[in-house]
Amino acid sequence: MKEVKCECGHVNPQGTILCESCGRLLEDNEKEKQLIDMRYEGSARRSQTYNKTIIDKIWNFFSSVKVGVSLIIILLIASSLGTIFPQEMYIPPLLPASEYYGEKYGWLGKLYYDLGFHNLYSSWWYLILIAALGISLVIASLDRVVPLYRSLKNQRVKRHESFLKRQRMFHVSDAELPEEASAKIKAKLAKKRYKLREEDGDLLAEKNRFSRWGPYVNHLGLIIFLIGGMLRFVPGMYVDEILWLRDGETKSIPGTEGRYYLKNNQFIFEVYDKDKDEKVFKDAISKVGTVVKNYQTNATLYERQGDIIPGETPKLEKVRDQSIQVNKPLKIDGYALYQVDYKLGEMSKMAFKLENKQTKEQFGDLVVDLYDPKMSYDLGKGYKVEVMSYFPDFEFNEDGEPATKSRVPNNPAFIFNMITPDKPDGEVSFVAIRQNLEPLGENDYKMTFAGIETKNVTALTVRKDYTLWIIGLGGLIFMIGVVQGAYWNHRRLWIRRINGQIWTAAHTNKNWYGLKRELDEVFADSGIDAPKDQEAEDKKE
Numbered sequence: 348m349k350e351v352k353c354e355c356g357h358v359n360p361q362g363t364i365l366c367e368s369c370g371r372l373l374e375d376n377e378k379e380k381q382l383i384d385m386r387y388e389g390s391a392r393r394s395q396t397y398n399k400t401i402i403d404k405i406w407n408f409f410s411s412v413k414v415g416v417s418l419i420i421i422l423l424i425a426s427s428l429g430t431i432f433p434q435e436m437y438i439p440p441l442l443p444a445s446e447y448y449g450e451k452y453g454w455l456g457k458l459y460y461d462l463g464f465h466n467l468y469s470s471w472w473y474l475i476l477i478a479a480l481g482i483s484l485v486i487a488s489l490d491r492v493v494p495l496y497r498s499l500k501n502q503r504v505k506r507h508e509s510f511l512k513r514q515r516m517f518h519v520s521d522a523e524l525p526e527e528a529s530a531k532i533k534a535k536l537a538k539k540r541y542k543l544r545e546e547d548g549d550l551l552a553e554k555n556r557f558s559r560w561g562p563y564v565n566h567l568g569l570i571i572f573l574i575g576g577m578l579r580f581v582p583g584m585y586v587d588e589i590l591w592l593r594d595g596e597t598k599s600i601p602g603t604e605g606r607y608y609l610k611n612n613q614f615i616f617e618v619y620d621k622d623k624d625e626k627v628f629k630d631a632i633s634k635v636g637t638v639v640k641n642y643q644t645n646a647t648l649y650e651r652q653g654d655i656i657p658g659e660t661p662k663l664e665k666v667r668d669q670s671i672q673v674n675k676p677l678k679i680d681g682y683a684l685y686q687v688d689y690k691l692g693e694m695s696k697m698a699f700k701l702e703n704k705q706t707k708e709q710f711g712d713l714v715v716d717l718y719d720p721k722m723s724y725d726l727g728k729g730y731k732v733e734v735m736s737y738f739p740d741f742e743f744n745e746d747g748e749p750a751t752k753s754r755v756p757n758n759p760a761f762i763f764n765m766i767t768p769d770k771p772d773g774e775v776s777f778v779a780i781r782q783n784l785e786p787l788g789e790n791d792y793k794m795t796f797a798g799i800e801t802k803n804v805t806a807l808t809v810r811k812d813y814t815l816w817i818i819g820l821g822g823l824i825f826m827i828g829v830v831q832g833a834y835w836n837h838r839r840l841w842i843r844r845i846n847g848q849i850w851t852a853a854h855t856n857k858n859w860y861g862l863k864r865e866l867d868e869v870f871a872d873s874g875i876d877a878p879k880d881q882e883a884e885d886k887k888e
Contacts, residue, residue: 357501360494362396365389367501370510382881383513385854388502390494410490415483422476429467432459436588450752469580481573488566499556504546506841506852514841514852515859516866516878524842524849528873535869536840550842559856561832568825575817586682586811592644593695594802597663600682601809607679608649608663614803616691617641642689643672644805648679671807681811688806694756698797699778701730701765705791710767712797717756729768732794736762741779749777765792838862840869840878851878 351359357368365383366373367390372383383389394410397403408414432452435444444465448456463470511517533543533550541552579585586602592611600607617640649663669677676683696716700709711726715734723733736749741760744750749760760779766772774790776783783793836857843850851870855862863880870877 355503355507360391360396362391363389364391365498365510366507367498368503369505369507370502371507372509372513381513382515383510385514385856387491387495388498390498392490392494394490406486406490409479409483409486411483412487415480415487418476418480418483422473422480425467425473425476429464432456432465434467435465438589446753474577474580477573477577481570481577484566484570484573488563492560492563495559499559502551504544504549504551504841505843506551508845508850511841511843511850511852514854514878515882516853516863516880518851518876518878520849520851520875521847522849522874523847524844524873524875528875532842532869532873532875539865539869541838541840548844550840552840552842553838555835555837558831558835559837561828561830561835564828564831565825566828568821568823568828570821571824572818572821575814575821578814578817579812584813586809588809589687590684590807590809591804592646592807593693593804597649600684602811603680603682605655605661606651607666607682608651608661609677609684609807610647610649611805612645612647612668614689614805615641615643615645616689616803641672642686643670643675644686644807645670646677646684648677681813683810685808685810686805687808690804690806692801693804694759694799695802696800697759698799699732700795700797701726701732701767702793702795703791704793709795713794715761717759729766731766733764733766733773734761735764735775738779761794763794765790765794767792836861838865840866849875851875853878 351361351363351373353359353366353369353371353373355366355369355371357366359367359373363373365371365388367388370389392410394407398407432448438444438447444460448460448465450456452459459465463472467473529550533552536543536552539554541554544551544553588601590598590601590609592598592609594611594613597608597610599605600609619638619640645668647668648666650666652662652664655661666679671677671684671686673686676685678684694717696714699713699715701711701713702709710728710730713724713726713732715721715724717739720734720737723731725731738749738751738760739754739756739758740752741758742750742752749762758780760777760782763776763778764773765776767774770791774792775785775787776790776792776794777786778784778794778796785793836855838853838855840853841851853862853866859880863877866877
C-alpha cells in the first residue's frame with residue numbers, strides 16, 4: 348500500500364484527495380474555484396483505490412450504493428410476489444402443496460408453485476439475496492466509515508488555504524479581529540453548543556459530529572435485523588406453522604421434534620343470541636345474522652416418553668388440560684399455540700346398509716371412515732362389500748370420468764362391489780350423495796344411505812420465536828440512526844488569520860440555510876463578515 352506524505356508532515360493513504368490533517372489538496376486541479384466534495388472529507392476509500400485482485404473486485408462490487416439499492420429492490424419485488432398466495436406453511440394440510448395451489452388458484456397457482464414462491468422466504472435463492480444485502484451493507488459501511496473516522500479524528504485547527512477557499516461557505520475580510528470581538532464570537536458559538544479549539548489565534552468550532560454516523564448506525568441496525576431474519580431458518584430458533592385437529596384427534600405439535608402432542612377433546616363454537624345476550628349485539632345480529640361469542644379448543648397436552656420407534660405408537664404422558672381461545676394461547680417451553688381458524692360440521696363417517704331391492708331386506712351395517720376407509724367390509728353370512736374406488740371430493744373430470752378435487756370429504760362418492768350368496772362375483776354400484784347408479788346394468792342389491800357423522804375441525808397456530816429480540820434490537824438501532832441523521836447536522840467553522848486578513852469558512856452536511864442564519868447571528872456586531880455561500884453567488888453571476 349503506497350502512502351502520500353503532505354507538506355504538513357501527515358502521511359495519508361493512497362487515493363486521499365485532501366490531507367486528513369491540514370486539508371491541503373493533494374492532487375493538482377485546474378479548476379481552482381471548484382468546491383471540495385466533503386462527503387467523506389476527501390479521504391481515500393478502498394473501493395476507489397484498488398482494483399487488481401479478485402478480492403478488490405468483490406469489495407468494489409459490494410461497496411457500490413447502486414448494488415445495494417438494486418438488491419433491496421429485488422428483495423422487495425420478490426417479497427411482494429410471496430404474498431400473492433398463502434405460503435405453504437399456512438395452507439391446510441389436507442392436500443400436498445403440489446396439488447393444492449393448482450386446484451385452489453388454477454394455472455396461476457400452479458405456476459406460483461412451480462417457480463418456488465410457495466416457500467419463498469426459506470428458499471435458497473431468497474436467503475442468498477438477504478446474505479448478499481448483508482454483505483453489501485457491511486462492506487459499504489466499512490468502505491466509508493473507516494476513512495471518514497480517520498479524517499475527522501486527525502483534523503487540525505489550522506486548515507490549508509486551498510481547503511478553506513474551496514468550501515461552499517467562505518469569505519475573506521480585510522480587517523483585524525480584536526480580542527473583544529473574538530471573545531464575543533466564541534461566546535456566541537459556545538452558547539450555540541459548538542466545541543471550540545484554538546491554535547496560534549486560529550479557531551475551529553464544531554458541533555454535532557455524531558450526526559455523521561447516522562447512516563452507518565442505520566446500516567448496523569439493518570445488519571442486525573437481517574441476522575435476526577436469517578436466524579429464523581436455523582432449526583429451533585423460529586416456528587410458525589398451522590396445526591389442524593379434528594375432534595378427538597391427537598397429533599404431534601409441529602416444531603417440537605415429536606416431543607409434544609396435542610389432543611383436541613372438543614371444539615366449541617358459540618354465537619350471541621339476540622333474545623338472551625347483551626342488547627348491544629342486537630343490531631349487529633340483525634344486520635349480519637351471526638356474531639361469534641366464543642370459539643375455543645378444549646385440548647390435552649402430552650409429552651412423549653422415550654424414543655420414537657418407527658411403526659410403534661409413541662408412549663405419551665399427560666401434561667395438562669387447557670382451553671385455547673383467541674388471545675389465550677397454550678404455552679410450553681417457548682412454544683405458544685393460538686386459536687386462529689375452524690371448520691364446522693366436516694363429514695367424518697358415512698353409514699350404509701346392503702339392501703335387497705325387491706324384498707327390501709337389509710344385511711348388516713357398514714360404516715366408512717371417510718379419512719381411512721377399509722378395502723372391504725364383511726357383513727357376515729356370505730354378504731360382503733368391497734370398496735373399489737373412493738372419491739373424497741367427487742367431480743367428473745374433462746373426460747367425463749369420476750375424479751376427486753381434493754382429499755377433503757366435501758362430496759364423498761364410492762364405487763362398491765356388493766358380494767352376496769346368490770351373486771358371488773358381485774354387483775357394481777356407484778354411490779354418492781343423492782346418487783345411486785348401476786354402471787354395469789341393473790342390480791338386485793343396492794347400498795342404502797343410513798346416516799352420517801360429522802366432526803368440527805380446529806386450526807391452531809404454533810409459534811416459537813427466539814429471534815424477535817434480535818429483530819427488535821435491529822429495528823431500534825435503525826430508528827436511532829434515522830433520528831441521529833435526520834434531526835442533527837454536522838457544522839464546522841474555521842477562522843484563520845492570514846497576512847492581516849481574516850479567512851472564514853464553514854461546512855455542514857445538510858441544511859445550509861440554517862448554518863448561514865446561525866453564522867449571521869454569530870458574526871453580527873463583530874466587524875467581521877460571516878462566510879458567504881459561494882454556490883449561491885456563482886448562480887447570481
